[in-house]
Amino acid sequence: MGKKMKSAMEKVEERQYPLREAVDLVKSSAYAKFDESVDLAIRLGVDPKRSDQMVRGTTSLPHGTGKKLRVLVFAKGEKEQEARQAGADYVGSDDLMEKIKGGWMDFDCAISTPDLMAAVGKLGKVLGPRGLMPNPKTGTVTFEVGKAVGEIRKGRVEYKVEKAGIVQVPVGKVSFKAEQLFDNASAILEAVVKAKPSSCKGRYLKSVTLSSTMGPGVRLDAVALTKQWS
Template sequence: MPRRGKKYKEAIAKIDRLKLYELEEAIEIAKNTAYAKFDETVDAAIKLGVDPRHADQMVRGSVTLPHGTGKQVKVLVFAKGDKAKEAQEAGADYVGDSDLVSKIQGGWFDFDKVVATPDMMAEVGKLGKVLGPRGLMPNPKVGTVTNDVKKVVTDLKAGMIQYRVDKAGIVHAPVGKKSFETKKLVENFMVLLESLVKAKPASAKGQYIRSITISTTMGPGVKVDQQKAVALI
């Protein structure tokens, strides 16, 4: 077990570890127990009743948070011709084709999201081994392989996040910053939760939303009453 510092122990002492809090209260507690000097990200960890080992129970997708994430996102787009121009006009930070492939192969990763037009995927596929482990590989299932680069770049800049269930059946996703009003964090979270509910695999049996925990970057987790949260959708 990792050793915890004094500030973390003081923060966790303010939380009833056995209680399931209502969503708004959980977010308030998470904000109030955040102790880092920087504006911590508020994260959600949602345990799903799925077995990710089975392809038909893999949950992944994307959703645009109404109030954004509070983070400035650097978007890279692989495109040519008119689509490249479209990406630039939409505010993409980097736009190119084979030149960017070579640059990334050389170890450059100064970007947060990657978008590609379908005709570029043969080239982008060469980067699978380096982009894949970083969660940056464009994928049509989350909308980052598309000809509508203008919309996707705009959405990413506005706060679109991508999520994917991990091996333990948990989806981890940011819902904003500690400095956000609690109401905005609640609204962001509910958009994420609704997206996850809609993405429920047909093969998933039993209780789907098993547990919800809210935390900040450095702070302890606060358990949410998942049944009451789902009822708010």
Template sequence: MAFVGKRLKKAYTGVNRDKAISLTDAVKLIKAGATAKFDETIEVAMNLGIDPRHADQNVRGVVQMPNGTGKTVRVAVFAKGDKADEAKKAGAEFVGGDDLADQITGGMMDFDRVIAAPDMMMVVGKLGKVLGPRGLMPNPKLGTVTPNVAQAVKDAKGGSVEFRAEKAGIIQAGIGKASFSEEALVGNITAFIQAIAKAKPAGAKGTYIQKISISSTMGPGVKVDPSTVTL
């Protein structure tokens, strides 16, 4: 049997892992149990009634967290001329073209998001084998291929969260920090779930949102009753 420390035992206090409760009550429990020595990330996991192996059942997109994520996001932008200047002013850590591509090919991966102006996709396309497996390849559907690179940089740093269903139809993402207020976390989680609901694919049959749970980095998961979330 795995060893369970005092901190984790305390975190489990009051948590019935088999019972789904309201979102508000779940957030209260998660915050109370997030007692690690660092600011734990609050994560949401959702089981969807889809089969991502079918093209008409893919769920992917991006949603802006109304209260930010509490995470520092480092951005690389492929742009030139005025757009490159705009990206730098917006706060992008890395901006360039072929020179930036060469750095990435050489192993430089000190960024969390990649944004590209449409006219730079010929350059970015060559990095598919490097960026693709890491989920960093720019995509118009995610707003990371756009003529407005400055706004995309601001959105990324302001709290945009990308989501994509895994093979088992599970979506998970970090949406905030334990130090956030209950109201801020409820607002972020609601925005995330609403975005998933709106992204329901035409090929999905039966119950779409099957399970929702939230947890902190070092704490137990708490099931959320989907009916308590405003969609």
């Protein structure tokens, strides 16, 4: 362990912090020379193997993620033009699919009109593992492609529970003001708490940790957060 990491860890006590205090601590303990990302790791009391306990959705961050996302849209005709006018980085159909089949993956999120999903679905083995497959549940399969591109540009993020029952979502950058990180983290936590499956019994938020890319994790008071938005 390096001296900087050791010094950062010494600032974090073995207790659960209120969100505002945790944000300040994450900012003060960040030490990397680059602008670190700040992320939430939320462990849920669900069984991801059960379809009725899959937690997945999207929410908009009030202050964005601090990262410019490269948006790809599968569309034709008028919808292709709509996507371009909305600011999508890459727009097309068969041409883009062929590039992806050839190994090209220079984009961060993908949107598709419903009429092209039969063809896009054939890219599942490539896009699926990377979390890039368009999905109606996250608003990325839609004829309102201009609106979808705009929402992503403004800071819409996707959350999805992984096999281990953990949801990991970016909330911004260390350079953000503390209030901005607080607002973004609150938006995500509220969305995840409200997405609790009706079949989930017992404690839903098992643990919540806020951290920067290189910094130590700061544990949040999961019980208080659950009460706040339940």
